[in-house]
Amino acid sequence: xxxxxxxxxxxxxxxxxxxxxxxxxxxxAKEKPEVVVVTADLADATKVREFSxxxxxxxxxxxxxEQNMIGVAAGMALYGKTVFATSFACFSxxxxxxxxxxxxxxxxxxxxxxxxxxxxxMGTLGTTHYAIxxxxxxxxxxxxxxxxxxxxxxxxxxxxxxxxxxxxxxxxFTGGENHPIVYKEEFDFEIGKAITLKDGKDVTLIGTxxxxxxxxxxxxxxEKEGISTRVLDMHTLKPLxxxxxxxxxxxxxxxxxxxxxxxxxxxxxxxxxxLAEEGSxxxxxxxxxxxxxxxxxxxxxxxERCGFTSEKIYQTVKTRAK
Numbered sequence: 001x002x003x004x005x006x007x008x009x010x011x012x013x014x015x016x017x018x019x020x021x022x023x024x025x026x027x028x029a030k031e032k033p034e035v036v037v038v039t040a041d042l043a044d045a046t047k048v049r050e051f052s053x054x055x056x057x058x059x060x061x062x063x064x065x066e067q068n069m070i071g072v073a074a075g076m077a078l079y080g081k082t083v084f085a086t087s088f089a090c091f092s093x094x095x096x097x098x099x100x101x102x103x104x105x106x107x108x109x110x111x112x113x114x115x116x117x118x119x120x121x122m123g124t125l126g127t128t129h130y131a132i133x134x135x136x137x138x139x140x141x142x143x144x145x146x147x148x149x150x151x152x153x154x155x156x157x158x159x160x161x162x163x164x165x166x167x168x169x170x171x172x173f174t175g176g177e178n179h180p181i182v183y184k185e186e187f188d189f190e191i192g193k194a195i196t197l198k199d200g201k202d203v204t205l206i207g208t209x210x211x212x213x214x215x216x217x218x219x220x221x222x223e224k225e226g227i228s229t230r231v232l233d234m235h236t237l238k239p240l241x242x243x244x245x246x247x248x249x250x251x252x253x254x255x256x257x258x259x260x261x262x263x264x265x266x267x268x269x270x271x272x273x274x275l276a277e278e279g280s281x282x283x284x285x286x287x288x289x290x291x292x293x294x295x296x297x298x299x300x301x302x303x304e305r306c307g308f309t310s311e312k313i314y315q316t317v318k319t320r321a322k
Contacts, residue, residue, distance in 0.1 A: 001160055002027070004153045009184045012152020015047075017173040018116055020152035022047025024159040025084060029055055032163060036076055038062060039086045040069040046086035046116045066091045070099035070113070077109040082163055088122070089115030089131030089172060093138055105143045105168045112162045113138075115172040118148075119210060119260030120303065126296040131172075132289050136265020138170040139238050145169045145191060146237040150212035151182040154235055157189035165191060172209060174260050176299060180213035182233065194241035200230035203321050204248040204255045205313070208234045208267045211258040211287075217310030222317055229317070237267060245274045249282035256285045256317055260308060263288040285320050287313060 002008055012020040025048065029035045036058045043049045043061065052059040060076075062069045066087050073083040085092070092100070092115045104111045115134050122129035138146050147169060149158040155173065162169040187195065197212070198219055207215035212233045219229035230252055232244055248255055255275070257268040268286030275284055289306055303309055307316060 002156060004156075004183055004186045006184045009151075009153055009181050012156065013179050013181045014177060015152060016177040016179045017149065017152060017155045017175055018045075018047045019177065020155040021114070021159055021173060022050060024156045026051050026054060028160060028163045029058065032082065034080060035082045035084065035163060036060065037084045037086065038069050038073050038076070040064055040066045040091065042087055042116070045088070046114060048086055066096040067099050070096045070111070071103055073111045074099070074103040074109050077104075077111050082110050082112070084112045084114060086114040086116060088129060089118040089134045090129055093131065093134035093170070097137060101141050105141045108143050108167050110166055112169045112171055115170060118172040118174045120294070120306070121174065121176050121299050123297050123299040123302045127293050130294070132260070132262045133265070134172065135237055135259070135261050135267070136269070139265060139270065143168055144238060146172065147191070147235060148172045148174070148209040148237055149235055150207070150209060150233050151179055153183035154189065154233075158235065161189060161191055174210035179210075182213050182216065189235070192236050192239040192241055194244040195233040195235065196230065196244075197233055198229065198231040200228040200252065202228040202252060202254075203317060204230040204232060204252045205258060205317065206232045206234050206245070206248070206255060206267065206271060207258040208237060210260050211308055211313070214308060214310045214313055215258050218313035218317060221310065221314040225318060227318065227321060234267060237270060240270045240274065242274050245271050246278055246280070249275055249278065249280040252282070254283045254285070254321055256287055256320075258287040258308070258313055261288050262291055264291050285316065287316055
């Protein structure tokens with residue numbers, strides 16, 4: 001596993017989450033001969049083309065057939081392989097939903113479902129290629145672990161963690177190239193354990209994926225307004241770090257969740273479930289897509305339109321925290 005430092009962080013940022021995954025899976029495969037990759041006509045888009053050239057006998061192209069891809073992955077897992085099945089998040093979670101549920105999750109097979117292009121990064125291709133329901137779908141499937149890394153460094157850690165975990169994993173990638181950097185030095189990554197990036201006593205911002213960096217920047221703006229803001233990187237959406245949420249509810253007056261996903265069924269819903277069952281008095285605001293189909297636009301435009309920029313998050317917290 002590569003070391004997290006400023007040099008590597010900059011390189012991973014330039015590659016983006018998908019590009020970093022492509023480099024990481026190559027390194028993992030060199031150490032783990034049981035690792036294989038299956039893709040549905042998306043070797044270039046999901047950045048596994050280099051893997052296909054380095055390990056041609058461990059790479060399988062099934063064509064535009066996501067359901068078949070998951071079935072093939074399940075069969076290989078039954079024979080001892082650790083399988084990474086790559087496609088766009090919208091297709092991995094929706095088109096192949098039944099196969100993920102029945103062929104992979106039900107028998108607890110060692111298949112890692114890659115949801116590339118999560119959220120709105122496919123902006124100019126429109127609703128058919130957006131993935132704002134995938135977390136909700138995968139959360140509802142028993143035995144499924146969901147990882148949503150914040151930047152390239154965390155992609156590297158999360159991909160290694162997925163490879164070493166025995167069982168089904170959904171690994172969600174957001175954003176494009178030149179991805180904002182969150183981690184510039186070594187940190188501990190553990191499935192199911194949120195990372196506190198900044199402490200605070202007034203409000204808590206819980207981010208996942210692409211919006212962790214935006215949450216950090218928003219917190220810096222809020223501090224200038226005298227609003228002490230805690231920031232959590234909730235890289236694991238299932239199993240959720242329940243204790244981190246409970247602690248935030250006890251120690252801060254209000255919780256904001258931020259995700260490039262529908263507010264229904266994703267991070268916001270998961271946190272709401274914890275607060276409701278705990279009987280917490282902490283107020284909750286869910287920053288995410290407001291249960292609507294968002295019209296076609298460029299990725300930066302969609303981030304602005306949906307309130308996902310640091311400035312928009314800052315304004316939401318500042319207004320609602322009064």
